[in-house]
Amino acid sequence: MERRVLAPTATPPDAAERRRAKGVVAYPVESLPPFDAAFYEAARGGMKKVTETIVPPRDGRAFTVPGGHFFRIVCPEGSQVGDLNLWNARDLSERFFSGKTRALHATHVSTGDRLWSTLPTLRPMATITHDTLAWYGWDQDGAGVHDVIGTRCDPYTNLLLTGAEYHHCCHSNLSRALAAELNIAPREAEPHIHDVLNVFMCTGFTRDTHQYFMKASPARRGDYIEFFAEMDLLGALSACPGGDCSASHSSDEAACHPLLVEVFRPTAHTLAQWRPPAASGYSRSHGAG
Numbered sequence: 195m196e197r198r199v200l201a202p203t204a205t206p207p208d209a210a211e212r213r214r215a216k217g218v219v220a221y222p223v224e225s226l227p228p229f230d231a232a233f234y235e236a237a238r239g240g241m242k243k244v245t246e247t248i249v250p251p252r253d254g255r256a257f258t259v260p261g262g263h264f265f266r267i268v269c270p271e272g273s274q275v276g277d278l279n280l281w282n283a284r285d286l287s288e289r290f291f292s293g294k295t296r297a298l299h300a301t302h303v304s305t306g307d308r309l310w311s312t313l314p315t316l317r318p319m320a321t322i323t324h325d326t327l328a329w330y331g332w333d334q335d336g337a338g339v340h341d342v343i344g345t346r347c348d349p350y351t352n353l354l355l356t357g358a359e360y361h362h363c364c365h366s367n368l369s370r371a372l373a374a375e376l377n378i379a380p381r382e383a384e385p386h387i388h389d390v391l392n393v394f395m396c397t398g399f400t401r402d403t404h405q406y407f408m409k410a411s412p413a414r415r416g417d418y419i420e421f422f423a424e425m426d427l428l429g430a431l432s433a434c435p436g437g438d439c440s441a442s443h444s445s446d447e448a449a450c451h452p453l454l455v456e457v458f459r460p461t462a463h464t465l466a467q468w469r470p471p472a473a474s475g476y477s478r479s480h481g482a483g
């Protein structure tokens with residue numbers, strides 16, 4: 195389908211030639227240290243579970259993960275999408291940068307990809323070390339799992355599009371979860387809420403209109419995605435009111451399930467060579483001398 199244009203423009207005679215320009219990957223990542231599968235596999239080999247947090251359906255919970263520990267987000271009952279926020283536990287101004295993670299890796303992330311932090315630090319906050327849905331890949335609709343393209347369902351967009359108030363969107367669930375963790379009001383916590391990793395969510399862009407679409411999550415009971423915390427992390431997770439996001443969100447219509455966050459401590463000697471990543475070394479002069 196042609197792009198819908200409200201004010202049509204004349205197609206130039208060399209339109210075909212312009213469209214044939216070759217795409218290049220915007221951010222080649224070959225210069226980054228490669229995913230050290232042997233290191234992470236050794237560390238996760240003898241790990242022991244130290245804490246777990248249950249996130250009730252249509253609600254959110256915060257959790258902490260010490261740097262050098264692993265954490266898993268698990269589907270303990272039925273198919274369920276989760277919206278994840280991450281902060282540097284020592285400095286909430288450093289938080290997960292969904293947009294740059296997308297630019298550096300892909301629209302959807304899996305084992306070996308890193309979750310990057312915001313400017314000016316821009317460093318890995320967590321590395322994905324296992325994903326039971328890695329088999330899914332890209333389907334016939336171009337969709338994948340664990341997206342960094344959606345933002346999070348929120349009551350403002352819902353009000354804009356439906357005229358109704360709904361209080362259990364992921365944005366609100368995350369706001370309440372962080373507020374409870376920090377012992378502050380949800381309104382104070384809200385500015386810390388940011389674009390998420392949509393755990394277990396299956397999404398893509400429609401081929402004809404390039405609109406964001408979702409389809410039933412392929413996650414089933416027991417599926418999980420596992421991360422290595424590259425720094426001390428504060429996390430918040432919302433069990434999306436969309437459930438498996440097969441039909442709707444931002445309402446109480448979908449069947450919803452809990453999510454589980456498990457934190458694991460590896461055997462200490464496996465981390466002997468590990469150091470938390472350094473913050474970006476950019477001078478921050480921005481050309482101003």
Ligand SMILES: [Zn+2]
Pocket residue numbers: 277346347363364365433434435436443444
């Ligand atoms: Zn949601």
